[in-house]
Amino acid sequence: MSDGIILQTQFGSSRNNDPSIVSIPSATSIPSLVTKKNKYPYQYVLFGIFFLFLLVILILVAVIVSKIVTYSPIPIESTTTTASTTTASTTITHQSSEKNELSSLVDSITLEDMLIHLRQFQSRAIGTISFNRTIDYLTSQLNKENNFLVEKYYFSVPQSELAEYPMLMALPNKSNGSIFTYPKDFIPMERSAEAKNWSFIDGRPLSVVGRLGCSLDDWNTTKEDDVALVRRGNCTFAHKIFLAMNKSVSAFLIYNDGLTKERLSPLNNTRAPRDNTLPALFLSYEAGMQLILKNSSRIYMRLEFRSLPPTIVTNVCADTKVGDKNRTIVVGSHSDSVSAGPGLNDNGSGMAATLAIALNLARLLVHSNYGINMQSRIKFCWWGGEEAGLLGSTDFVRRAKSDGTLGLYSVNLNFDMLASPNFFFGIYDGNAADNTTTPERAIPGSSRITRLFIDYFQRNHLPWDYTEFNGRSDYGPFLAEGIACGGLFAGADDIKSQEQRDRYLKMLGSTLGGIANTIHDPCYHQKCDTLENLNTFVYLHMVKAAAYAIDFLAQLQDLNQWLYP
Numbered sequence: 318m319s320d321g322i323i324l325q326t327q328f329g330s331s332r333n334n335d336p337s338i339v340s341i342p343s344a345t346s347i348p349s350l351v352t353k354k355n356k357y358p359y360q361y362v363l364f365g366i367f368f369l370f371l372l373v374i375l376i377l378v379a380v381i382v383s384k385i386v387t388y389s390p391i392p393i394e395s396t397t398t399t400a401s402t403t404t405a406s407t408t409i410t411h412q413s414s415e416k417n418e419l420s421s422l423v424d425s426i427t428l429e430d431m432l433i434h435l436r437q438f439q440s441r442a443i444g445t446i447s448f449n450r451t452i453d454y455l456t457s458q459l460n461k462e463n464n465f466l467v468e469k470y471y472f473s474v475p476q477s478e479l480a481e482y483p484m485l486m487a488l489p490n491k492s493n494g495s496i497f498t499y500p501k502d503f504i505p506m507e508r509s510a511e512a513k514n515w516s517f518i519d520g521r522p523l524s525v526v527g528r529l530g531c532s533l534d535d536w537n538t539t540k541e542d543d544v545a546l547v548r549r550g551n552c553t554f555a556h557k558i559f560l561a562m563n564k565s566v567s568a569f570l571i572y573n574d575g576l577t578k579e580r581l582s583p584l585n586n587t588r589a590p591r592d593n594t595l596p597a598l599f600l601s602y603e604a605g606m607q608l609i610l611k612n613s614s615r616i617y618m619r620l621e622f623r624s625l626p627p628t629i630v631t632n633v634c635a636d637t638k639v640g641d642k643n644r645t646i647v648v649g650s651h652s653d654s655v656s657a658g659p660g661l662n663d664n665g666s667g668m669a670a671t672l673a674i675a676l677n678l679a680r681l682l683v684h685s686n687y688g689i690n691m692q693s694r695i696k697f698c699w700w701g702g703e704e705a706g707l708l709g710s711t712d713f714v715r716r717a718k719s720d721g722t723l724g725l726y727s728v729n730l731n732f733d734m735l736a737s738p739n740f741f742f743g744i745y746d747g748n749a750a751d752n753t754t755t756p757e758r759a760i761p762g763s764s765r766i767t768r769l770f771i772d773y774f775q776r777n778h779l780p781w782d783y784t785e786f787n788g789r790s791d792y793g794p795f796l797a798e799g800i801a802c803g804g805l806f807a808g809a810d811d812i813k814s815q816e817q818r819d820r821y822l823k824m825l826g827s828t829l830g831g832i833a834n835t836i837h838d839p840c841y842h843q844k845c846d847t848l849e850n851l852n853t854f855v856y857l858h859m860v861k862a863a864a865y866a867i868d869f870l871a872q873l874q875d876l877n878q879w880l881y882p
């Protein structure tokens with residue numbers, strides 16, 4: 318409960334700073350006026366009646382005015398469907414809607430809309446039952462609004478566990494230093510292949526990959542059947558494995574970079590891509606350096622798995638009943654499941670944001686004629702648990718492909734980790750999509766969505782940054798199919814630079830500048846990722862920015878023309 322109180326206070330102060338909130342004069346000022354006038358009771362009574370009369374008229378006028386405003390078109394207009402990137406910034410006029418609470422999705426969002434759900438997530442225990450409870454909570458919330466068609470999709474995820482004690486050794490094992498121990502020195506990556514029946518006498522040659530192994534050039538000394546050793550950094554694990562597979566190596570070893578205290582141990586729960594065929598281990602910084610400094614030339618590995626019964630995972634989606642199905646906007650986030658900590662920022666925040674936006678939209682559809690201007694259907698989705706990785710969205714896309722409905726989906730917006738304490742306002746950079754894996758069709762639309770988010774932050778005098786757009790989160794499967802994507806990210810285990818901190822401090826003031834040379838979320842993947850870990854300032858703006866983009870896209874006369882000019 319005390320969490321709630323702390324956050325309420327923060328909310329209170331940020332609310333006062335919000336120019337869009339009109340302060341209501343306190344009623345206590347009226348009695349004090351009365352006491353001054355009580356020398357003249359009759360005059361006072363007359364004055365009182367007159368005053369009441371005035372008040373009634375004022376209220377009537379207010380009601381009529383608000384009715385008129387409600388029926389007038391929504392300020393975000395898609396008057397032009399011309400394909401120009403500046404469309405976003407020229408046609409959105411939110412300022413004028415600030416006084417009408419019900420006319421805009423952006424204005425409807427309050428911090429409490431998200432916190433109410435996050436408190437539920439916080440109280441759940443770890444394990445599969447808690448994942449199911451989360452799904453039940455989501456569905457019950459969505460079903461309360463009979464404005465949605467709620468659907469669950471199930472799929473199974475194969476499970477396995479280590480069958481034997483895994484071994485990693487530098488040959489010949491002359492000293493203790495050449496035998497590495499699990500899990501202190503290395504941890505197998507998820508979806509690693511097995512390493513069976515390697516020769517203990519010969520092992521396989523070790524090849525240290527140049528630089529960070531992010532381009533094929535870095536691998537030019539690596540030969541077929543080598544065991545490749547590469548340092549963490551600059552590009553995704555998946556990209557490095559992709560290059561390793563291209564070189565037909567026999568195993569993939571990646572070691573931590575030792576840049577900070579948190580980056581010494583081997584990382585647990587890292588994932589190789591779905592099509593991985595290599596045995597893949599994550600090594601500690603020390604183990605990696607030892608292999609390099611001792612000039613180890615050959616490696617022995619043993620890694621075997623035993624399969625377990627598959628886990629059934631659930632995706633939940635809720636569709637608006639209004640809007641054109643043929644150009645559906647998919648708004649997704651990752652639903653949290655099994656984890657070391659409560660995971661409140663790490664996808665709890667994205668999940669609650671999507672839920673808050675969905676429920677606020679449902680209320681707008683009931684209490685205003687918001688629906689009249691909604692051109693596109695919106696599909697809110699919560700992708701299956703963390704164990705599944707991108708499997709939730711991958712399964713959804715695969716299913717849609719096979720039943721021929723993929724063409725209904727025009728765009729995917731993805732929201733994950735929106736409340737990082739040492740935050741940045743990160744926007745997926747549509748222009749930075751990897752042009753070797755992303756169909757060209759998706760680029761113009763993705764870039765326009767990037768502009769749309771930039772627009773929100775600029776209008777609100779907030780700093781912002783581009784963040785990588787590498788398909789690593791749940792939008793990946795959509796992007797790979799050529800569907801335009803966009804999203805926001807407030808930071809995880811990357812470091813806030815001095816430059817970034819200075820820029821944020823200059824625009825936001827000292828309390829919101831953050832700390833330089835520290836990671837964006839020091840509680841990333843840890844027990845301390847609780848309600849107190851959330852930065853409510855960044856959170857509220859991120860969710861409003863998300864609502865802003867949804868608002869805009871849903872009301873475009875021709876969404877597909879805008880996204881795919």
Ligand SMILES: *[C@@H]1O[C@H](CO)[C@@H](O)[C@H](O)[C@H]1NC(C)=O
Nearest residue numbers: 445446447449471629630631
């Ligand atoms: C969670 O839900 C799935 C799908 O309905 C079910 O197969 C599974 O047994 C449930 N797990 C628990 C622990 O209740």
Ligand SMILES: *[C@@H]1O[C@H](CO)[C@@H](O)[C@H](O)[C@H]1NC(C)=O
Nearest residue numbers: 484486489490491492493496
């Ligand atoms: C090498 O490792 C194997 C297996 O752990 C062990 O049996 C053997 O004694 C080691 N040899 C040396 C020289 O340490």
Ligand SMILES: *[C@@H]1O[C@H](CO)[C@@H](O)[C@H](O)[C@H]1NC(C)=O
Nearest residue numbers: 489490491492493494495496
């Ligand atoms: C290996 O470690 C043990 C105990 O940790 C030690 O007694 C032994 O001398 C070490 N051997 C070598 C070759 O370093």
Ligand SMILES: *[C@@H]1O[C@H](CO)[C@@H](O)[C@H](O)[C@H]1NC(C)=O
Nearest residue numbers: 500501504585586655656657
């Ligand atoms: C890695 O994480 C899983 C949970 O996802 C846990 O069961 C396991 O014990 C962890 N392994 C290590 C070595 O920390």
Ligand SMILES: *[C@@H]1O[C@H](CO)[C@@H](O)[C@H](O)[C@H]1NC(C)=O
Nearest residue numbers: 512513514515516517518519
């Ligand atoms: C293990 O390797 C040896 C020689 O490298 C080979 O003769 C044997 O067939 C292999 N066993 C299996 C099960 O692959």
Ligand SMILES: *[C@@H]1O[C@H](CO)[C@@H](O)[C@H](O)[C@H]1NC(C)=O
Nearest residue numbers: 527528529530531550551552
């Ligand atoms: C990592 O990326 C940065 C910026 O993209 C680049 O300047 C640097 O050279 C890269 N480092 C390595 C070792 O590849």
Ligand SMILES: *[C@@H]1O[C@H](CO)[C@@H](O)[C@H](O)[C@H]1NC(C)=O
Nearest residue numbers: 527532533534535536537538
């Ligand atoms: C490998 O590529 C690097 C540049 O990335 C180059 O300097 C080096 O000479 C190349 N080595 C070989 C063996 O081709």
Ligand SMILES: *[C@@H]1O[C@H](CO)[C@@H](O)[C@H](O)[C@H]1NC(C)=O
Nearest residue numbers: 533559560562563564565753
């Ligand atoms: C490796 O990549 C190169 C260049 O992209 C390509 O020509 C080659 O066919 C690839 N090899 C394999 C085995 O995938």
Ligand SMILES: *[C@@H]1O[C@H](CO)[C@@H](O)[C@H](O)[C@H]1NC(C)=O
Nearest residue numbers: 607608609610611612613614
């Ligand atoms: C590793 O090789 C380098 C040069 O090839 C040499 O200078 C160094 O002494 C070697 N280190 C060990 C531990 O053998």
Ligand SMILES: *[C@@H]1O[C@H](CO)[C@@H](O)[C@H](O)[C@H]1NC(C)=O
Nearest residue numbers: 640641642643644692724725
């Ligand atoms: C959606 O597309 C299908 C097939 O292209 C078409 O038959 C249908 O009329 C379209 N629906 C709307 C509302 O445009």
Ligand SMILES: *[C@@H]1O[C@H](CO)[C@@H](O)[C@H](O)[C@H]1NC(C)=O
Nearest residue numbers: 651653656660663664703733
């Ligand atoms: C979702 O949360 C879990 C647990 O905190 C984490 O391991 C996983 O990486 C998160 N997924 C994304 C896409 O952030």
Ligand SMILES: *[C@@H]1O[C@H](CO)[C@@H](O)[C@H](O)[C@H]1NC(C)=O
Nearest residue numbers: 748749750751752753754757
């Ligand atoms: C892909 O991007 C790279 C680097 O930005 C660029 O050099 C290259 O020309 C692009 N290729 C295509 C086909 O657009």
